Amino acid sequence: MSKRVFAIVDCNNFYASCERVFNPGLAGKPLVVLSNNDGCVVARSQEAKALGVKMAQPWFQCQHLVKPHGLIALSSNYALYADMSRRVMAILAGFTPEQEVYSIDEFCWHFRANLKLIIVK
Amino acid sequence: MPSPSRGGRRPGAGRPAKEPTRVVRLPERLLPLVTQLATIKPGQGLPPGAWALDDHGQSMALPFFSTPVRAGFPSPAEDHQEDRLDLNSLLVRHPEATYYLRAKGDSMTGAGIQDGDLLMVDRAIEATPGMIVVAAVDNEFTVKLLETTPSGLCLAPANPSYSKIILKDAQELTLWGVVINVIHTVHPHG
Numbered sequence: 001m002s003k004r005v006f007a008i009v010d011c012n013n014f015y016a017s018c019e020r021v022f023n024p025g026l027a028g029k030p031l032v033v034l035s036n037n038d039g040c041v042v043a044r045s046q047e048a049k050a051l052g053v054k055m056a057q058p059w060f061q062c063q064h065l066v067k068p069h070g071l072i073a074l075s076s077n078y079a080l081y082a083d084m085s086r087r088v089m090a091i092l093a094g095f096t097p098e099q100e101v102y103s104i105d106e107f108c109w110h111f112r113a114n115l116k117l118i119i120v121k
Numbered sequence: 122m123p124s125p126s127r128g129g130r131r132p133g134a135g136r137p138a139k140e141p142t143r144v145v146r147l148p149e150r151l152l153p154l155v156t157q158l159a160t161i162k163p164g165q166g167l168p169p170g171a172w173a174l175d176d177h178g179q180s181m182a183l184p185f186f187s188t189p190v191r192a193g194f195p196s197p198a199e200d201h202q203e204d205r206l207d208l209n210s211l212l213v214r215h216p217e218a219t220y221y222l223r224a225k226g227d228s229m230t231g232a233g234i235q236d237g238d239l240l241m242v243d244r245a246i247e248a249t250p251g252m253i254v255v256a257a258v259d260n261e262f263t264v265k266l267l268e269t270t271p272s273g274l275c276l277a278p279a280n281p282s283y284s285k286i287i288l289k290d291a292q293e294l295t296l297w298g299v300v301i302n303v304i305h306t307v308h309p310h311g
Contacts, residue, residue, distance in 0.1 A: 024257035024260045024261070024262065024295060024297075025260035025261075027260075087217040087218070090216070090217045091217045
């Protein structure tokens with residue numbers, strides 16, 4: 001029986017991950033990316049999440065983490081994230097005949113074939 | 122109750138909300154060209170005056186002449202044009218994994234990499250000894266020749282005034298990508 005199967009691809013900490021590609025010094029450190037005008041947190045590395053930084057938290061509420069924990073904040077660079085998103089999109093498009101781009105870092109795959117198992121790593 | 126002919130919602134009125142639109146201001150002389158471009162269908166040629174850009178504005182095909190250019194001895198009367206050549210499709214094997222980085226310093230001059238050259242770096246190629254690589258050592262990017270030594274991998278400069286980077290115990294080497302081409306500008310205003 002042919003079923004419709006969907007898979008969702010969601011990039012981890014996308015903006016923070018993009019920044020890390022081009023700055024090896026950011027690896028393993030608590031990192032947040034801020035919204036336009038550095039207002040609030042829009043992306044958090046795993047280390048920043050562990051410090052308790054919340055999604056969309058205003059930056060002034062996180063500044064006390066800078067000195068004791070070395071929290072790093074970067075202004076957002078949307079041209080970079082859009083380029084990296086396009087690369088991810090192009091690579092993922094090779095895996096499925098139908099792909100829906102849901103957001104800059106979320107993609108939805110449609111499969112119509114008779115699939116028994118899907119492994120997404 | 123107000124008359125249905127005045128005010129309120131008019132279902133079906135206005136532009137269909139299929140996708141967001143934007144008003145654009147452009148010089149009047151470009152209007153016919155842009156109108157033509159907007160109504161173009163896949164497979165149709167471009168109107169005169171337009172030049173080809175792909176979806177992402179990456180592709181730009183330029184005329185290609187197959188005759189090799191001899192330094193100092195131009196070959197006249199050779200105007201046979203082969204095809205249009207797009208540098209990206211000629212040089213880039215993995216577009217999704219290729220990045221451009223600018224080289225700084227003179228540690229790789231022996232390998233043809235000068236200060237300020239543009240490096241085309243492919244991250245999808247597995248780095249093997251003998252390749253010129255971009256590596257992260259101590260959180261800094263560096264361009265060097267990847268070599269093997271009895272004790273493991275090392276990064277070798279292509280300039281005798283620099284020494285090899287042999288990793289110490291605590292140092293971590295991350296191979297970021299492989300340099301596949303070097304763009305060296307020779308024009309003084311380039």
